[in-house]
Amino acid sequence: xxxxxxxxxxxxxxxxxxxxxxxxxxxxxxxxxxxxxxxxxxxxxxxxxxxxxxxxxxxxxxxxxxxxxxxxxxxxxxxxxxxxxxxxxxxxxxxxxxxxxxxxxxxxxxxxxxxxxxxxxxxxxxxxxxxxxxxxxxxxxxxxxxxxxxxxxxxxxxxxxxxxxxxxxxxxxxxxxxxxxxxxxxxxxxxxxxxxxxxxxxxxxxxxxxxxxxxxxxxxxxxxxxxxxxxxxxxxxxxxxxxxx
Numbered sequence: 001x002x003x004x005x006x007x008x009x010x011x012x013x014x015x016x017x018x019x020x021x022x023x024x025x026x027x028x029x030x031x032x033x034x035x036x037x038x039x040x041x042x043x044x045x046x047x048x049x050x051x052x053x054x055x056x057x058x059x060x061x062x063x064x065x066x067x068x069x070x071x072x073x074x075x076x077x078x079x080x081x082x083x084x085x086x087x088x089x090x091x092x093x094x095x096x097x098x099x100x101x102x103x104x105x106x107x108x109x110x111x112x113x114x115x116x117x118x119x120x121x122x123x124x125x126x127x128x129x130x131x132x133x134x135x136x137x138x139x140x141x142x143x144x145x146x147x148x149x150x151x152x153x154x155x156x157x158x159x160x161x162x163x164x165x166x167x168x169x170x171x172x173x174x175x176x177x178x179x180x181x182x183x184x185x186x187x188x189x190x191x192x193x194x195x196x197x198x199x200x201x202x203x204x205x206x207x208x209x210x211x212x213x214x215x216x217x218x219x220x221x222x223x224x225x226x227x228x229x230x231x232x233x234x235x236x237x238x239x240x241x242x243x244x245x
Contacts, residue, residue, distance in 0.1 A: 001059045004034035009060045019230045034064045042075050049077040056082035056237040082236040096143045100236045105137040107228030108190050115217045119144040126150045128171035170205035180210025189218040192225050
């Protein structure tokens with residue numbers, strides 16, 4: 001469901017819709033005007049909750065400022081919450097008994113698995129503490145028995161903390177903030193950030209050119225975490241379908 005006409009959100013929804021069609025999922029795009037009321041939007045979500053042919057519901061964020069996104073998320077049935085933002089699904093992740101896992105953190109864990117790194121006991125630093133990425137990412141790493149540090153805007157000596165990290169997950173939303181000399185030689189760097197410079201170029205939160213000199217593995221922006229997030233969304237949708245049958 002897309003509310004309003006934000007261009008970036010429209011691109012994200014289109015990419016997700018195309019991915020669904022590519023793998024043979026039924027996908028329905030629902031467009032709502034930016035001036036929709038809170039009650040009208042919640043009623044739409046409830047209709048989808050009650051529609052047995054729908055296995056997954058995704059409301060694209062951010063929403064217009066007059067709408068309470070948390071209330072919308074909490075109205076989605078947890079069993080259809082394929083973004084896994086609902087507090088029930090986050091709570092199950094914290095108990096290491098996840099039903100549906102947040103897409104981006106789950107996608108990052110899949111990427112880390114492909115590197116062959118054993119996360120047990122490794123020093124992992126998550127830069128960014130959002131509810132969507134940073135916090136559930138930290139929980140995913142904790143569940144993998146890594147030693148986790150989560151940094152936020154008040155963190156001091158960030159570069160020193162990163163220089164000690166075996167794994168860095170950057171999700172802070174500041175273009176090229178993390179410099180190459182902040183990366184320990186041989187570290188794995190996952191760049192979740194996607195930022196557009198004044199020139200129009202898309203970059204991550206890590207300065208790619210300088211960081212690749214030290215990193216053993218590093219994800220590009222664009223074309224790194226983004227496609228994995230969509231793949232994980234499809235995986236969650238399949239899981240939701242299987243669990244509802």
